[in-house]
Amino acid sequence: MPENRRISNRVAKIGKSAIHEMTRLSKEVKDVAFLSWAKPTSDTPEHIKEAAISAIKSGLVGGYSETSGLPALRQAIVTKLKRDNNVDANASQVLVTVGAIEGLAAAVMASVDPGDEVILPTPTYSTHIRQVVIASGKPVLVPTREDEGFVLDIDGIKKAVTPRTKAIIYCSPSNPTGTVFAEEQLRELADIALENDLTVITDEAYEYFTYDGHEHFSIASIPEMRKHAVSCYTFTKTYAMTGWRIGYLHADEELIPQITKVHIPFAICAPVVSQYAALAALQGAQDCVADFREHYRAARDLMCERLDRMNSVFEYQKPHGSYLMFPRILLEEGKDSAAFCKRLLKEARVSATPGIAFGPTGEEHLRLSVCVSEAEINKAFDRMEAYFK
Numbered sequence: 001m002p003e004n005r006r007i008s009n010r011v012a013k014i015g016k017s018a019i020h021e022m023t024r025l026s027k028e029v030k031d032v033a034f035l036s037w038a039k040p041t042s043d044t045p046e047h048i049k050e051a052a053i054s055a056i057k058s059g060l061v062g063g064y065s066e067t068s069g070l071p072a073l074r075q076a077i078v079t080k081l082k083r084d085n086n087v088d089a090n091a092s093q094v095l096v097t098v099g100a101i102e103g104l105a106a107a108v109m110a111s112v113d114p115g116d117e118v119i120l121p122t123p124t125y126s127t128h129i130r131q132v133v134i135a136s137g138k139p140v141l142v143p144t145r146e147d148e149g150f151v152l153d154i155d156g157i158k159k160a161v162t163p164r165t166k167a168i169i170y171c172s173p174s175n176p177t178g179t180v181f182a183e184e185q186l187r188e189l190a191d192i193a194l195e196n197d198l199t200v201i202t203d204e205a206y207e208y209f210t211y212d213g214h215e216h217f218s219i220a221s222i223p224e225m226r227k228h229a230v231s232c233y234t235f236t237k238t239y240a241m242t243g244w245r246i247g248y249l250h251a252d253e254e255l256i257p258q259i260t261k262v263h264i265p266f267a268i269c270a271p272v273v274s275q276y277a278a279l280a281a282l283q284g285a286q287d288c289v290a291d292f293r294e295h296y297r298a299a300r301d302l303m304c305e306r307l308d309r310m311n312s313v314f315e316y317q318k319p320h321g322s323y324l325m326f327p328r329i330l331l332e333e334g335k336d337s338a339a340f341c342k343r344l345l346k347e348a349r350v351s352a353t354p355g356i357a358f359g360p361t362g363e364e365h366l367r368l369s370v371c372v373s374e375a376e377i378n379k380a381f382d383r384m385e386a387y388f389k
């Protein structure tokens with residue numbers, strides 16, 4: 001990249017997003033089978049859309065809300081945190097954000113000084129790594145244990161802690177591996193955080209999408225973690241509300257005003273129309289969540305069956321959460337996952353995300369999304385079977 005003194009070093013050193021690059025390249029290919037974008041394909045449920053329309057018609061959305069969010073919404077979030085996350089919260093510990101992403105970015109900015117180290121178990125959602133770099137922090141990537149299903153390497157994390165470590169960021173269920181970190185391991189992680197006075201920033205975007213008896217566990221439910229956890233959640237995945245840009249975070253009262261200092265200059269408040277939609281989502285029937293879960297589980301099963309038939313090309317760990325999976329490419333040409341994905345796109349018309357987008361330990365893998373129709377999965381795998389024959 002040519003040097004340009006008008007661009008900050010912090011930003012200049014960030015590479016292009018491989019996910020968005022694949023999306024762009026995929027648009028140039030006709031009739032592509034698309035497994036590379038992790039957003040819900042279903043539309044937002046009707047009752048949520050109706051609530052937004054009604055709020056617009058009632059003249060409720062033309063101004064800002066409180067920076068921390070509508071009081072009724074924060075109260076509904078408190079109820080949800082207790083019911084589903086076993087987290088005892090009150091409304092002053094909740095900040096409504098522009099999706100989980102803005103909450104995560106604000107939490108990182110509020111916790112990290114230039115040069116501070118942040119531990120991230122990898123492969124992980126690349127946005128978290130970028131957020132640390134934007135805060136001038138140093139991402140410290142600790143590989144997960146792939147052969148055990150990409151579980152946390154607790155000893156590896158312990159060894160990675162230094163006097164400069166400030167925080168640990170993880171997402172569970174995981175993007176890109178679909179791993180649901182077990183309660184037992186998260187309790188060990190909490191011990192590390194408490195012993196070393198660290199903040200644990202969690203991304204719980206896929207909290208409702210777990211399968212086969214694996215349960216989502218929120219680290220903030222451990223009472224001792226009260227002052228050490230910032231937990232980020234979203235409506236994006238749970239209620240298929242990607243474009244509404246609405247999420248929230250929970251943290252101790254001591255931290256919330258500090259995080260709000262970042263939230264205000266970046267967002268002022270979350271979109272007010274989306275806050276009314278989110279309130280309807282929490283207060284309405286929850287059947288849509290169970291329907292989405294069942295759809296993703298069935299799609300995951302289909303993808304695993306199709307991968308089993310290609311076991312000379314891919315090896316995989318069955319994911320128990322999210323709607324993503326992260327097979328290893330067994331072929332020599334899979335050593336460069338970006339080149340592999342470009343070839344797959346051009347020659348087999350299948351779009352997948354290169355594993356390198358999720359940190360160096362993601363190399364030799366690709367990320368596949370099951371958040372598509374079964375027909376799309378079959379189309380992609382029919383093409384790959386024919387291509388690798």
Ligand SMILES: Cc1ncc(COP(=O)(O)O)c(C=O)c1O
Binds near residue numbers: 203236242246
């Ligand atoms: C792990 C993870 N966190 C957050 C997001 C985005 O969340 P939001 O739309 O709430 O900002 C995504 C989207 O793909 C994701 O996979």
